[in-house]
Amino acid sequence: MRPFTYTGAKNKEQALQSYSPTSHYLGGGTNLLDLMKEDVERPDQLIEVASLDYKKIFQNDKGGLTIGGMLSNSETANHPEVRKNYPLLSMSMLSAATAQIRNMATNGGNLLQRTRCPYFFEASMPCNKREPGSGCGAIKGMNSLHAIFGYSDSCIAVHPSDMCVGLAALGATVEVQKPDGSTRIIAFDDFHRLPGSQPEKDTNLMPGELITAIHLERPEFSEHYYYLKIRERSSYAFALISVAAGLQLKGGEITKAGLAMGGVAHKPWKFKEVEKFLVGKKPDESIFEAAAELAMKDAKPFEGNTYKVEMGKKAIVRALSQAYARKS
Amino acid sequence: MTEMEVWNNKRELGNLSEDERKIFDQLGLNESSRRKFLKGISATSLSVWAATYFPPEVFASAAAALPDNPIKLVNEVKVNLRINESVKSLNLDSRTTLLDALRERLALTGTKKGCDHGQCGACTVLVDGKRKLSCLTLAASCEGKEITTIEGLAENGELHAIQKAFLEHDGFQCGYCTPGQICSSVALLEEAKRGEASYVTDDLREITKDLTLSEEEIRERMSGNICRCGAYNNIVQAFKEVHSSDDEMPTWEFATPEQMENAKSS
Ligand SMILES: Cc1cc2nc3c(=O)[nH]c(=O)nc-3n(C[C@H](O)[C@H](O)[C@H](O)COP(=O)(O)OP(=O)(O)OC[C@H]3O[C@@H](n4cnc5c(N)ncnc54)[C@H](O)[C@@H]3O)c2cc1C
Ligand code: SF4
Ligand code: FES
Ligand code: FES
Numbered sequence: 001m002r003p004f005t006y007t008g009a010k011n012k013e014q015a016l017q018s019y020s021p022t023s024h025y026l027g028g029g030t031n032l033l034d035l036m037k038e039d040v041e042r043p044d045q046l047i048e049v050a051s052l053d054y055k056k057i058f059q060n061d062k063g064g065l066t067i068g069g070m071l072s073n074s075e076t077a078n079h080p081e082v083r084k085n086y087p088l089l090s091m092s093m094l095s096a097a098t099a100q101i102r103n104m105a106t107n108g109g110n111l112l113q114r115t116r117c118p119y120f121f122e123a124s125m126p127c128n129k130r131e132p133g134s135g136c137g138a139i140k141g142m143n144s145l146h147a148i149f150g151y152s153d154s155c156i157a158v159h160p161s162d163m164c165v166g167l168a169a170l171g172a173t174v175e176v177q178k179p180d181g182s183t184r185i186i187a188f189d190d191f192h193r194l195p196g197s198q199p200e201k202d203t204n205l206m207p208g209e210l211i212t213a214i215h216l217e218r219p220e221f222s223e224h225y226y227y228l229k230i231r232e233r234s235s236y237a238f239a240l241i242s243v244a245a246g247l248q249l250k251g252g253e254i255t256k257a258g259l260a261m262g263g264v265a266h267k268p269w270k271f272k273e274v275e276k277f278l279v280g281k282k283p284d285e286s287i288f289e290a291a292a293e294l295a296m297k298d299a300k301p302f303e304g305n306t307y308k309v310e311m312g313k314k315a316i317v318r319a320l321s322q323a324y325a326r327k328s
Numbered sequence: 329m330t331e332m333e334v335w336n337n338k339r340e341l342g343n344l345s346e347d348e349r350k351i352f353d354q355l356g357l358n359e360s361s362r363r364k365f366l367k368g369i370s371a372t373s374l375s376v377w378a379a380t381y382f383p384p385e386v387f388a389s390a391a392a393a394l395p396d397n398p399i400k401l402v403n404e405v406k407v408n409l410r411i412n413e414s415v416k417s418l419n420l421d422s423r424t425t426l427l428d429a430l431r432e433r434l435a436l437t438g439t440k441k442g443c444d445h446g447q448c449g450a451c452t453v454l455v456d457g458k459r460k461l462s463c464l465t466l467a468a469s470c471e472g473k474e475i476t477t478i479e480g481l482a483e484n485g486e487l488h489a490i491q492k493a494f495l496e497h498d499g500f501q502c503g504y505c506t507p508g509q510i511c512s513s514v515a516l517l518e519e520a521k522r523g524e525a526s527y528v529t530d531d532l533r534e535i536t537k538d539l540t541l542s543e544e545e546i547r548e549r550m551s552g553n554i555c556r557c558g559a560y561n562n563i564v565q566a567f568k569e570v571h572s573s574d575d576e577m578p579t580w581e582f583a584t585p586e587q588m589e590n591a592k593s594s
Contacts, residue, residue: 005422006403029464030446033425033466037445040375051469090532099459099549100452100459100460100461101446104461104464119378122378123375124364124365125357125361126357126361134361135358138356139356141357142355145381229527235527326531
């Protein structure tokens with residue numbers, strides 16, 4: 001690991017003032033320290049922000065819940081309000097990593113975790129995300145873990161977070177503190193970005209902005225929810241494909257749907273068209289199959305990940321069926 | 329030529345055998361990135377994460393070690409670590425992980441380094457009662473926190489119930505993962521008392537305290553501790569004995585040919 005100075009920020013002001021473009025905020029460190037050991041991230045200063053007092057969960061004025069940016073993933077997933085009203089979020093978070101890592105990981109850090117593309121992790125390989133202009137090793141190389149939606153010629157990596165797939169299905173906004181001390185609210189769909197010609201940028205966050213909260217919308221999928229995670233072993237592994245599904249039902253009809261997929265794009269992939277398609281339909285297997293066809297119709301896989309198209313369809317049908325089947 | 333000279337030759341000139349060329353093609357490495365890759369790989373070992381995806385042949389000859397100079401402290405930080413109820417004051421390089429501080433500076437070598445990248449759980453310790461990975465925790469961030477390691481679990485010379493159960497049930501073979509498994513189990517007992525959920529919990533909306541965990545739940549919740557010796561069955565048994573006074577050994581038998589057929593056709 002390269003040398004860096006360590007700043008334990010006492011408050012938000014100190015964190016923002018200490019920031020320089022070559023620093024990194026330090027949350028739980030579960031992604032950042034790993035990447036620093038691999039020489040992929042090379043900050044000259046770490047500003048510890050996990051101890052800052054953004055650890056509360058409370059009702060917001062939109063009838064939803066606000067969760068602190070520095071709260072750990074496990075405290076968030078196990079909070080009674082989250083479990084009762086946003087079990088889809090809890091389930092997505094609990095599917096991730098392990099108890100130890102969830103105890104360390106902060107909500108802010110989770111949003112900013114970087115891709116698990118093996119070329120990105122290995123500093124001697126070409127990778128446009130790690131080193132712009134060096135080429136993308138995955139496009140013609142080992143791409144079984146890579147994107148089938150929204151990629152570009154410069155990068156085909158996927159975003160690895162499970163929590164973010166849950167948030168995409170639920171609808172949320174992210175609150176950040178700007179270096180000048182003012183606050184900015186970012187719609188969740190605008191938070192992560194597609195790679196385009198700048199794969200080094202994972203999100204639309206500006207340098208120095210500090211994530212302090214996530215605001216959830218009014219709970220709508222508290223009864224019918226499911227987070228399906230398909231992986232190479234049954235625990236402690238990243239998703240090949242995951243699906244967050246939420247349904248609201250009235251009188252035997254779907255009145256609202258939330259559907260997002262992980263493991264398929266540079267950002268959590270929200271199926272807005274499918275969410276609309278499901279509204280007004282009677283939930284049954286054939287409708288779920290039609291939804292899955294619609295969802296995957298624009299998928300463009302690579303040599304190594306053609307399996308993701310069929311797997312994606314089956315996963316959508318299964319997640320929607322499981323969500324529907326829950327007793328309310 | 330020595331092995332090193334052969335390797336240097338490859339690095340400088342990209343002189344690869346037919347087989348090596350094929351591997352690089354499969355990896356998506358063209359001429360210029362090949363050369364760059366060969367230069368890079370000789371100085372470092374392959375990243376833990378990437379190693380599972382790239383074929384081992386590529387790295388077989390890349391064995392040059394980093395120089396072994398003694399390194400002096402850079403960006404020194406002073407940290408008071410409260411470990412197993414006693415306070416230790418240390419001057420550390422800011423890069424020092426809690427794991428290295430424990431092992432290299434405090435001679436608390438019970439906590440093990442498996443992967444050093446958050447992938448195995450061998451380094452699990454308790455920080456303010458919560459299980460965490462000491463390999464991805466900076467010691468500098470532990471000021472004011474209560475750290476418990478495997479050395480601190482016994483009280484008045486009496487082993488912790490989980491430690492005793494691991495002995496009774498042979499919850500290990502080589503013992504390398506064991507301190508992590510035990511710290512993790514101790515934390516899990518409390519998580520179950522608090523009623524925390526896991527990914528395999530049926531209904532997340534139903535919140536009750538003092539859970540009795542099924543075997544499936546225990547396995548999911550202990551998945552952050554990997555055991556190369558595969559002592560999992562006995563670890564689960566040891567945990568169960570303390571958690572729910574269930575010390576029955578698991579029963580198992582071979583599947584009958586009929587069951588095998590049924591499994592295939594379903
Ligand atoms: C072995 C392993 C397995 C894993 N498996 C999974 C999995 O299955 N699913 C999954 O979703 N995740 C998984 N993870 C990833 C884990 O969820 C993330 O590493 C974690 O959420 C990151 O949070 P952190 O607080 O530790 O972030 P850090 O590592 O501290 O930081 C990550 C990034 O965010 C920045 N940052 C941190 N906090 C803030 C803030 N408040 N404002 C602005 N910037 C900030 C940092 O500067 C850094 O760039 C796994 C990790 C490991 C090591
Ligand atoms: S897919 Fe993206 S992250 Fe992976 S090698 Fe290509 S540029 Fe790098
Ligand atoms: S040594 Fe920390 S998880 Fe492997
Ligand atoms: S006992 Fe050997 S690794 Fe677990």
